Amino acid sequence: MPALKVQQFADAVRSEIGADRVSDDPATLRSVSRDYAWLSPILSPLVEGKITDFVVYPENADELSAITSLAYKYNVGLTPRGKGTGNYGQSVPQGPGAVVDTSRMQQILEIGDGFMRAEAGVPFTKLEAAANKTGQELSIFPSTTNSYLGGFLSGGSGGTGSVAHGFLWNGFVKQLKIVPCLEESAPFVVDAPDTLDHLHGYGTTGLIAEATIKLVPKTDWTALFASFPADAWEAATAFGMRTMKAATLPRLLSVDQASFLKFFPEHPGLARDRISVRLISDPTMLAEYESWLDEMGGKVESIDPKACTLQTFLSYNHVSLRAKQSDPGLCHLQIGGPAVIDRIDQITSILPESTVHLDGMKVSGTPGYGGILISRFVNRATLYEAMAELKSMGCIVVNPHHWYLGLGHYPTLSEVLRVSALVDPKGLLNPGRFPPKEVIAQNSKELA
Numbered sequence: 001m002p003a004l005k006v007q008q009f010a011d012a013v014r015s016e017i018g019a020d021r022v023s024d025d026p027a028t029l030r031s032v033s034r035d036y037a038w039l040s041p042i043l044s045p046l047v048e049g050k051i052t053d054f055v056v057y058p059e060n061a062d063e064l065s066a067i068t069s070l071a072y073k074y075n076v077g078l079t080p081r082g083k084g085t086g087n088y089g090q091s092v093p094q095g096p097g098a099v100v101d102t103s104r105m106q107q108i109l110e111i112g113d114g115f116m117r118a119e120a121g122v123p124f125t126k127l128e129a130a131a132n133k134t135g136q137e138l139s140i141f142p143s144t145t146n147s148y149l150g151g152f153l154s155g156g157s158g159g160t161g162s163v164a165h166g167f168l169w170n171g172f173v174k175q176l177k178i179v180p181c182l183e184e185s186a187p188f189v190v191d192a193p194d195t196l197d198h199l200h201g202y203g204t205t206g207l208i209a210e211a212t213i214k215l216v217p218k219t220d221w222t223a224l225f226a227s228f229p230a231d232a233w234e235a236a237t238a239f240g241m242r243t244m245k246a247a248t249l250p251r252l253l254s255v256d257q258a259s260f261l262k263f264f265p266e267h268p269g270l271a272r273d274r275i276s277v278r279l280i281s282d283p284t285m286l287a288e289y290e291s292w293l294d295e296m297g298g299k300v301e302s303i304d305p306k307a308c309t310l311q312t313f314l315s316y317n318h319v320s321l322r323a324k325q326s327d328p329g330l331c332h333l334q335i336g337g338p339a340v341i342d343r344i345d346q347i348t349s350i351l352p353e354s355t356v357h358l359d360g361m362k363v364s365g366t367p368g369y370g371g372i373l374i375s376r377f378v379n380r381a382t383l384y385e386a387m388a389e390l391k392s393m394g395c396i397v398v399n400p401h402h403w404y405l406g407l408g409h410y411p412t413l414s415e416v417l418r419v420s421a422l423v424d425p426k427g428l429l430n431p432g433r434f435p436p437k438e439v440i441a442q443n444s445k446e447l448a
Contacts, residue, residue, distance in 0.1 A: 003053075003096070005074045005075055005076060006053045006054065006074070006076055006096055006097060006098070008074050009054075009070055009071060009073075009074040009076040009098065010022050010024070010053070010054045010056075010098065012070045012073075012074070013056055013066075013067060013070060016066060016070070017058075017063050017066055017067070020057070021056055021057050021058065021059075021063065022054055022055070022056050022057075023054065023055050023057070024053070024054050024055075028055060029051050029052050029053075029054070029055060029099075030051055032052060032055045032081055032084070032099045032101055033050055033051045033052050033092060033093055033099065034047070034084065034092065035081075035084040035085065035086045035087070035088075035089060035090065035091045035092060036084070036085055036086060036087045036321065037086075037087065037088065037089035037092055037403070038324075039087050039320055039321065039324050039331075039332065039400075040087070040088075040089075040331065040332075040400060040401045041331050041377045042331075042380055042383070042401040042402075043088070043089050043401055043402070043403065046089070047089050047092045050092050050093055050094065051093070052079065052093045052097065052098060052099040053096055053097060053098060054097075054098040054099075055098060055099045055100075055101050056098050056099070056100055056101065057101050057103070057104050058100065058102065058104065058105060059104045059105060060105060060107075060119070060209075061105075061119075061177055061179060061187045061209035061210060062187075064100070064102075064105075064179045064187075064207060064209050065179050065185045065186060065187050065209075066185075067100060068179055068180065068181040068182075068185040068207065068428075068429075069181075069182070069183065069184060069185040071097075071098070071181055071428050072181050072182055072183055072185065072426060072428065073183070075426065075428070076096075076097050076098060076428065077093070077094075077095055077096065077097030077098075077428050077429075077430075077431045078097060078098055078099075078100050078181070078203075078207075078428055078429055078430070079091060079092070079093040079094075079097065079098070079099045079100065079203075079430050080099075080100045080102070080150075080151075080154065080202075080203035080207050080429070080430060081099050081100060081101050081102065081151070082102055082120070082121070082147060082148035082149075082150050082151020082152070082154070082155075083103075083123065083144070083146055083147045083148045083151055084151075085142075085144040085146070085147045085151065086151065086155045086156075087317055087320065087400055088155070088400060088402065088403045089403040090154075090155050090202040090403050090430070090433065091151075091155075091202075092403070094431055094432030094433075095431060095432065097428075097431075100207065102119075102120045102121035102148060102150050102151070103121050103148070104121060105119035105120050105121035105122075105150075105209070106119060106121045106122050106123075106126070107119045107122070108122060108126070108127070108130050109210065110212075111130060111131065111134050111136075111215075114136075114214065114215050114216070115174055115212050115213065115214065115215055116130065116131060116136075116138075116212065116213055116215055117175070117210060117211070117212040117213075118149055118210065118211065118213075119149070119150075119209065119210050120148060120149055120150025120151075120207075120208050120209055120210065120211070121148050121149070121150065122148065122149050123145075123146045123147065123148055123149075124138065124141045124142060124145050124146070124147055124148075124149065124152070125145050125146055127141070127149060127213075128141060128145075131215050131218070132218055134215075135217065135218050136215040136216065136217060136218055137215065137216060137217075137218045137219070138161065138213065138214075138215060138216075139161050139164075139165040139171075139172055139213075139214040139215065139216045140158060140159055140160065140161035140162055140165050140166075140167070140168065140172055141159050141160050141161060141312075142156050142158075142159040142160075142316065143159050143160070143312055143313060143315045143316035143317060143318035143319075144317075144318055144321075145309070145312060145313075149208075149211055149213070150207075150208040150209075150211065152168070153168060153173060153176075153198075153199055153200075153208055153211055154199070154200065154201060154202055154203050154208060155200060155202055156168060156200070157200065157410075158316070158361055159312070159315065159316050160251055160252045160280065160312050160315065161251055161252070162359070162360075162361040162362060163244055163249050163250055163251065163252065163253055163360045163361060163362060163367070164249040164251070164362065165214070165216075165362065166361070166362040166363070166365075167361070167410075168199055168200070169196055169199050169200070169410065170362070171192070171214060172213055172214050173192060173195045173199060173211060173212070173213055173214075174191070174192050174195070174212040174213065174214060175189060175190065175191050175192065175195065175211070175212035176189070176190050176195045176198055176208055176210070176211050176212075177189050177208070177209045177210035177211075178190060178198055178205075178206035178207065178208060178209070178423065179206060179207045179208075179209050180206050180422075180423035180424060181206075181207075181423065181424040181426065181428050181429050182423070182424075182425070187209055196411070197415070197419045198419065199411070200409070200410055200411060201405065201411065201416050201419070201420070202403075202405060202430050202433050203429050203430045204405065204416060204420045204424065204429050204430050204433050204434070205416060205419040205420050205423060205424075205429075206419070206423040206424070206429070207429065219251070219282055220283065220305075221251055221280045221281065221282065221283075221305075221308050222280075222281055222283050222286070222303060222304070222305040222308070223269075223278065223279070223280055223281070223302075223303070223304045223305065223306075223307035223308045223310070223311050224278065224279040224280075224281045224286065224289060224300065224302075224303055225267070225268075225269020225270065225276070225277075225278055225300070225301040225302040225303070225304070225307075226239075226276075226277040226278070226279070226289070226293055226298050226299065226300050226301060227271045227274035227275060227276055227277065227298060227299060227301050228274060228275040228277065228296075228297060228298040228299075229274060229275070229297065230257075230258040230273060230274055230275060232275060232297055232298075233257070233275060233341070233344050234341060234342065235296050235297050235298065236255055236275045236277050236298065237255055237340075237341045237358065237369065238296065238341075239277060239292060239293065239296050239298055240253050240255050240277055240358075240360055240369070241360075241367060241369075242292055242296075243279060243285075243289065243292075243360070244360050244362075244367035245367060246285065246288070248282050248284065248285050250279040250280055250281050250282070250285075250360070251280035251281075251308075252278070252279065252280040252311055252312065252315055252359070252360075253277075253278070253279055253359065253360030254276075254277070254278045254311065254314060254315045254357065254358065254359050254360075255275065255276070255277050255278075255357070255358045255359075255360075255369075255371075256275065256276045256314075256319075256355075256356075256357045256358070257275060257344075257348075257355050257356050257357075258272065258273055258274055258275055258276070259355040260276075260319070260355045260356065260357050260374070261276055262326070263319065263322045263323045263326050263374075264314055264322065265310075267302070267304075267307065267310065268301065268302045268304075269301040269302030269304060269307070270301070271301055277298065278311050278314065278315075279311075280308050280311055280312075286303065315359050316359055316372075317332075317334075317372065319357045319372055319374075320332040320372055320374070320400075323372075323374045329376060329377060330353075330374055330375065330376060330377060331374075331375060331376075331377040331383065331401075332372050332373065332374050332375075332400060333372070333373045333375075333383075333386075333387065333390070333397060333398075333399070333400065334370065334371070334372060334373075334397070334398035334399075334400055335347070335356070335370070335371060335372070335373050335390065335395050335396060335397055335398075336363075336368065336369060336370030336371065336395070336396040336398075337368070337369075337394060337395055337396040338368075338394065339390075339393050339394040339395040340356065340358060340369050340370075340371060340395065341369065343393055343394070343395070344356065346393060347373065347390065347393070347395060348373075350386045350389055350390065351373070351375035351376065351378070351382070351383070351386050352375060352376040352378065353374075353375055353376040354373060354374065354375040355373075355374050355375075356371060356372070356373055356374075357371045357372045357374070358370070358371035359371055370396070373390075380401075383401070387399060402435075403432070403433060404433060404434065404435035405433050405434060405435070406434070406435065407435055413434070413435070416434070417434065420434075
């Protein structure tokens with residue numbers, strides 16, 4: 001892409017939308033060209049030196065539309081960015097062009113019974129607070145609670161609330177306003193279930209300008225910290241499964257091996273030599289949970305209504321962040337399936353210093369577990385051999401060490417390509433996210 005074209009694009013944005021909508025400040029460009037790809041020792045060196053030419057700041061859907069129309073005119077690649085909390089390098093530019101920073105799109109547009117409509121740049125903390133004022137709450141939200149709505153819908157999956165409500169493609173998104181990249185990039189609205197075409201596509205299937213999401217009645221939750229003996233993994237996970245089959249479901253369920261707790265802050269509820277089981281619980285269930293714990297060999301460590309936020313931070317991929325901050329030599333894999341319960345000793349014997357964190361979730365309407373395997377990083381070959389071995393044991397493995405779409409994660413590559421061809425025929429939205437044939441072949445071979 002000639003530098004002249006990128007400069008002409010930036011000048012056009014300044015002229016047609018506003019001079020304050022564009023920045024080429026070097027420190028700013030470095031900042032907006034980074035996400036949490038540093039969590040991966042494989043991705044981290046690959047993103048070094050990748051810095052955008054410009055960053056643009058739309059303030060609403062119409063300005064976002066004007067930006068994509070200009071990108072189409074000048075053939076300039078656009079890398080969409082929310083808060084930059086993605087782990088796969090999906091908001092790191094792969095070539096010349098501009099980053100589209102949605103941080104100024106922070107309007108909550110409408111709240112009604114069971115729904116909220118907001119712009120892409122609203123953080124989840126603001127969304128939850130606004131919902132609470134109406135006696136409602138978000139049905140799900142990510143463990144990185146300052147993530148932006150559009151970024152989560154474009155690159156996230158689940159979090160707090162997923163025990164009852166599944167993932168973002170399980171009814172969380174009622175409607176989207178999408179901005180394509182065409183000569184005339186007029187925004188268009190899609191209703192569920194057609195919203196599925198535009199979720200978890202890293203922006204390649206159109207940029208999300210606004211979203212209408214699912215709210216549920218607010219509950220006055222409390223945080224339950226329980227524990228089991230370090231060798232009672234099956235009992236601990238069985239207790240968790242029992243809570244996920246109860247009439248009243250927890251908002252969050254997390255289970256950690258005792259060896260995982262070294263990554264967590266001090267709290268009276270975290271017994272360092274025992275398996276930790278944590279629930280964001282409806283208070284009406286506490287007596288029943290305590291009875292089950294007594295029956296199954298566990299015990300209550302603490303009940304703390306002020307620790308619900310802490311429990312959210314000790315869940316899903318946020319635990320990978322804590323582990324990596326604690327020891328930069330570690331790496332993570334995303335795992336799931338029944339094997340994480342009944343083959344835990346084999347799972348943790350494959351890679352050095354392995355330890356496992358699990359979260360409860362509803363998958364296709366059925367309760368189950370998914371989680372994080374933390375281990376010492378040796379090299380790429382060892383890690384990929386381990387992924388293949390884990391799969392051979394019946395473990396679900398999602399590889400977090402690449403930024404390509406369609407390699408083992410929803411949605412399928414064919415679906416993303418189909419929708420992308422309609423909304424972005426020039427391939428200017430987050431270019432570099434579709435795996436070339438040789439990468440698909442290599443991935444299949446390494447994980448066979």
